[in-house]
Every structure is written in C-alpha cells, then in structure tokens.
Amino acid sequence: MDWDREARTGLPEAVFCAGKTPAQIDAILAEARAAGRRVLLTRLDPARRDALAAKEGLDYDAASATAILGGPAPARPGRIAIVTGGLADLPAATEALRTLAFCGFAGELVADVGVAGLWRLLERIDAIREVDVVIAVAGMEGAIFSVLAGLVTAPIIALPVSFGSGVSAGGRLALDAALGSCAPGLVAVNIDNGFGAAQAAIRMLSPRGGTAQNAGPS
Known part of the structure; x- marks a missing residue:
C-alpha cells in the first residue's frame, strides 16, 4: 500500500479489489489495522466480502461494492x-x-x-x-x-x-x-x-x- 499517497497528492490510497484474492485483501486489511490506517475498498463484490477472514469493523455497501475501514474523514467544506x-x-x-x-x-x-x-x-x-x-x-x-x-x-x-x-x-x-x-x-x-x-x-x-x-x- 502507498500510505504516503495522500501526503503527496491530497488523495488517499484505496484498494481496488477486483482481481485480488480474499487472502490478499485480508493481508492489506491486517496491515492497515496494525498501522491504525483508514482504508477504502472498491469493487469488493459480495462473494469476496463474504470470503474475508476478518470482516470486523468493515462498513460494507453491496450496492456500490465498497467497504470502509476506520470510518469517514472529518468533514471538509464544499458541496x-x-x-x-x-x-x-x-x-x-x-x-x-x-x-x-x-x-x-x-x-x-x-x-x-x-x-x-x-x-x-x-x-x-x-x-x-x-x-x-x-x-x-x-x-x-x-x-x-x-x-x-x-x-x-x-x-x-x-x-x-x-x-x-x-x-x-x-x-x-x-x-x-x-x-x-x-x-x-x-x-x-x-x-x-x-x-x-x-x-x-x-x-x-x-x-x-x-x-x-x-x-x-x-
């Protein structure tokens, strides 16, 4: 994971889950939890989500196939x-x-x-x-x-x-x-x-x- 991306660009790193195995996604989540990092997962279909070993703390939305670990960032201005x-x-x-x-x-x-x-x-x-x-x-x-x-x-x-x-x-x-x-x-x-x-x-x-x-x- 490129944890320094946000410092360079102002935009956070995210995990594109299509093509990744549940084991690979689990490893990324374990790294994020150990480091106290927030993570956005995209293209996480229900089958991959159900196959994850550690789903605790994941805010999952099936309609968008996204999951958030660690909650949203503090509110920022702009509509x-x-x-x-x-x-x-x-x-x-x-x-x-x-x-x-x-x-x-x-x-x-x-x-x-x-x-x-x-x-x-x-x-x-x-x-x-x-x-x-x-x-x-x-x-x-x-x-x-x-x-x-x-x-x-x-x-x-x-x-x-x-x-x-x-x-x-x-x-x-x-x-x-x-x-x-x-x-x-x-x-x-x-x-x-x-x-x-x-x-x-x-x-x-x-x-x-x-x-x-x-x-x-x-």
Whole structure:
C-alpha cells in the first residue's frame, strides 16, 4: 500500500479489489489495522466480502461494492451533487458518494432526473446550481451530461456507466457523448469509474496542493 499517497497528492490510497484474492485483501486489511490506517475498498463484490477472514469493523455497501475501514474523514467544506439519469446508474453514483464520504465530503444525490422526463431535472435545477461541483452519471446516450453543462456554472464531471442495451451496451456510447459534447468545459472519467469521478471533484475543491505537504520521496 502507498500510505504516503495522500501526503503527496491530497488523495488517499484505496484498494481496488477486483482481481485480488480474499487472502490478499485480508493481508492489506491486517496491515492497515496494525498501522491504525483508514482504508477504502472498491469493487469488493459480495462473494469476496463474504470470503474475508476478518470482516470486523468493515462498513460494507453491496450496492456500490465498497467497504470502509476506520470510518469517514472529518468533514471538509464544499458541496458536490451527484446527478443520475436513472436508477440503474446508482451503483457508480453510490461508489462516488462513498468515496466522497471516506474523504470527508457529504455528496448530495439527485437521482432519476434523466432527459426522458426533462421536467424532473428542471424541478431540481435551482438546487443543483447551488453546489460547487456536479458529477453527472448516465448510461444509454448520456444526454444529461451536455444538458447540465449548458445549465449550471459549476464544473461538470461526466461519469458514463455501462448500463444500456443495443448500441448503448457497455457504456461506450455515453462516454463518446461526453467526449464529443458541444458544451464547453465538460470533462469525463472512464466508464463506471465512480471512484475516479469523486477524486476529480475533490481535486477541484482543494486548494493548490490539497492536503499534501509537498513531500519528496520517503
């Protein structure tokens, strides 16, 4: 584990559990407990979670496939809205929410306001305009990315998700919609990368250097 990452970058280390064995994850958790470290685990599916030898103290959320050891960080200033086109987008959106909470930010979820029922978004738009950063989450054609980027002044981070059918399957269409948007200033992360979207939002809110101490190599 790169325990010095936060000192260098202002962003904490996390454990990407996909592809790791339960024994490897147990070893990482044992190291963290021995050192008194907080840890965020992502892509921890229920089967791997159930196979862990030491699950005590793990705050597990099956919907987002995340777990937190050691609780959230102290509250930090800044308002981040996570806006989803549909309820099927919630796994990636919740991963972003949990990442924000781990880092001390209270994300505000605005769910199921996609362009197929545009009035739902317009009913919430005044509240969305009050936040500092917006993470827009969508599959299918990803239309909500450009719509939001044309309506609010806050930075918009497009988070495409793999939900969809036909040409939308796998999330590539939503990603291409974000990359090809005519709305200026829209940025995007990779498909289903709720963790990365949350970390990008935190960077946008942090002062230059974040919590890093400009440390050199340890």
